[in-house]
Amino acid sequence: MKTRQGTSGAVSGSRPSRAQGRFHRRSGPSGAADDVGLSRRHLLQAALVGAGGVALGGALSGCATPEASGSGRTSVMIWDLFSGGDGALMQEMVGAVAKANPDIAVDSTTLAWGAPYYTKLAMASSGGRPPEAAVMHMSRLAGYAPGGLLEPFDLDALADLGVTQDHFAPAVWEKAQFDGQLYALPLDTHPYIAFHNPAIAGDAGLLGADGRLAIAPGADAFLDAGRAMAEVTGETGVSWGYLRDPAGCWRTFWGLYNQNGGGYDLTPGKPAELDERAAEEVFEFLQEMVDGTVAAKNQDGGAASGRFMSDRTGVMFAGEWDLPMFRDANPDVGASPFPAIFDQPANYADSHSFVLPRQARPDPAKREATYRVLAGLLKEGLTWASAGHIPAYQPVVETPEYQELTPQRDYASAAEIAVFDPDAWFTGGGSDFQTRMGDSMTDTLSGKATPASAVTRILGEMNRFLSQPSPA
Known part of the structure; x- marks a missing residue:
């Protein structure tokens, strides 16, 4: 029997299968995801998730606020895959957020886009020593969340920072879910x-x-x-x-x-x-x-x-x-x-989104600072929109400043009818x-x-x- 799919990616008239967006997370006795260690097997699995067997590689570049060590500030590292004009805009946004949060040292690191990026991210998560946050195409979420490579977002913590479900297009918010929890925080929709x-x-x-x-x-x-x-x-x-x-x-x-x-x-x-x-x-x-x-x-x-x-x-x-x-x-x-x-x-x-790679030893202070940084970056969406991307955080789209952007305002409604891989x-x-x-x-x-x-x-x-x- 052939299923029929609506614009949000959910299949209507039938119960969704695992492949249609409802995965079952493997869990240990406590209900948490199985521990992922540093074994050779897990590292090889992570490499396959990231690239389907493609070899790891790619250049890195970074932009960081001054080192937090000895300064009393909390350091937050974020990996992204933005080069060229997008990379310059992201660094501008990071700078604005860092200025608004002087107690946080933001380390923004750019890696080469493509399979090498996702391989490195998967292996870092599997090893338990990833960055505090990373950018991921939301279409890749199904390869990461079910295997315990990511951690879900705390909706209450986001709400305290002015970020809630009703601030996002329903189709985008739905795609960010796995097993009833939010595993991706959308930065944009790029149709x-x-x-x-x-x-x-x-x-x-x-x-x-x-x-x-x-x-x-x-x-x-x-x-x-x-x-x-x-x-x-x-x-x-x-x-x-x-x-x-x-x-x-x-x-x-x-x-x-x-x-x-x-x-x-x-x-x-x-x-x-x-x-x-x-x-x-x-x-x-x-x-x-x-x-x-x-x-x-x-x-x-x-x-x-x-x-x-x-x-x-x-x-x-x-x-x-x-x-x-x-x-x-x-x-x-x-x-x-x-x-x-x-x-x-x-x-x-698709959607550039922030994810929380699984930490072997979570640091509450770093996690709190990470949430503040990510919420701040969402609210800098007007800068991101200058490159053409539709800010996922809808309060930005609703501002008079965004509505003056042409032709961006004319295709912003594409986020409402977005379909993903x-x-x-x-x-x-x-x-x-x-x-x-x-x-x-x-x-x-x-x-x-x-x-x-x-x-x-x-x-x-x-x-x-x-x-x-x-x-x-």
């Missing part, structure tokens, strides 16, 4: 959205009175809009690069699949299940879109971005993190949630799962294979992952 060139969209008659992109719901309406923009540009209407961008393929597919009501079941020991007809309909739409007029055939991500930034297409599918690049090319660039192609509003997204230990940002899913689609998107072929290949790859026991 896969639609950027647009206002001049091209306007000439094609696709802007509303408020200047925002106005395309009627439905596949036919979107394809017609793409053709109208192609007439304006003389080339194509929509930029989407699927070659050599498996993560982009997966994000587009999974968002549309959820729009089409598709569900899933990824239960270990059972064959993977998708709504195969719903998935085929997504590929039928995408094949029709990459017809050489609506969108270019056989195009990679770099070429798609180049077309959009040189005014040769009117709409671009991309992550909101590309806003700075697109705005440099076109200061008037607009953006909106992903177009409504199918019946259920849904927008693929399926819950399984092998899924999530930077994982081999996304790469293998995207690679399964390229022949179909290039017109070399049928929609049914892509679905068969996806299920086959999912089954290969499910055949491997979870290291946690």
Whole structure:
């Protein structure tokens, strides 16, 4: 039986399976997670959780307030994976929080993004000597919380600092849960959205009175809009690069699949299940879109971005993190949630979140200071929003200052309809799962294979992952 999934990622009409977000935490006699020691076995397991066997590596860089030793201040170390502009913004936020908390010395350390980061984090948690907090893509939570590599947040302690459930979009808060407890504190929502060139969209008659992109719901309406923009540009209407961008393929597919009501079941020991007809309909739409007029055939991500930034297409599918690049090319660039192609509003997204790696010897003073630092960083979300990210802490989104940010305010509602990667230990940002899913689609998107072929290949790859026991 195929399950159907709503926009929050929960399956409607059936009891959620473990793979759909309700895991069972292994516990010892006391009910706490089994102790994780420094044994070779646990370290190897941690490496597998982090990278699926990828070797550990990556450069580190840090920014710290003066050393706490001998100063009477409490030190808090935070690992993150932010480089470039995001890294500079995070350090600005850390500086502001440190200034507001002079009794805390914040040590912010940046590691290389990708599998090496998650491997190092898993091994540090397994060894019992991790940083006080770390940044994690929330889509990776299912590979860490069930194995006792993370500790849950104390909701009362967060509430004392002005951080409560009603400050977050429900879909985001739900994804941050495991076994009824909060294991991730969301910093942002970063969705896969639609950027647009206002001049091209306007000439094609696709802007509303408020200047925002106005395309009627439905596949036919979107394809017609793409053709109208192609007439304006003389080339194509929509930029989407699927070659050599498996993560982009997966994000587009999974968002549309959820729009089409598709569900899933990824239960270990059972064959993977998708709504195969719903998935085929997504590929039928995408094949029709990459017809050489609506969108270019056989195009990679770099070429798609180049077309959009040189005014040769009117709409671009991309992550909101590309806003700075697109705005440099076109200061008037607009953006909106992903177009409504199918019946259920849904927008693929992930979330940078703070987690509490498991400490072998928790220090109450450090934990209290950590909560203060993390709550402070959430409240610095306006700085984070300048890069395009949607602050997860909604009081920031509701401020007049945020509402003056364009186009950020125009796609902020994408957080309300966010759908995340399926819950399984092998899924999530930077994982081999996304790469293998995207690679399964390229022949179909290039017109070399049928929609049914892509679905068969996806299920086959999912089954290969499910055949491997979870290291946690």
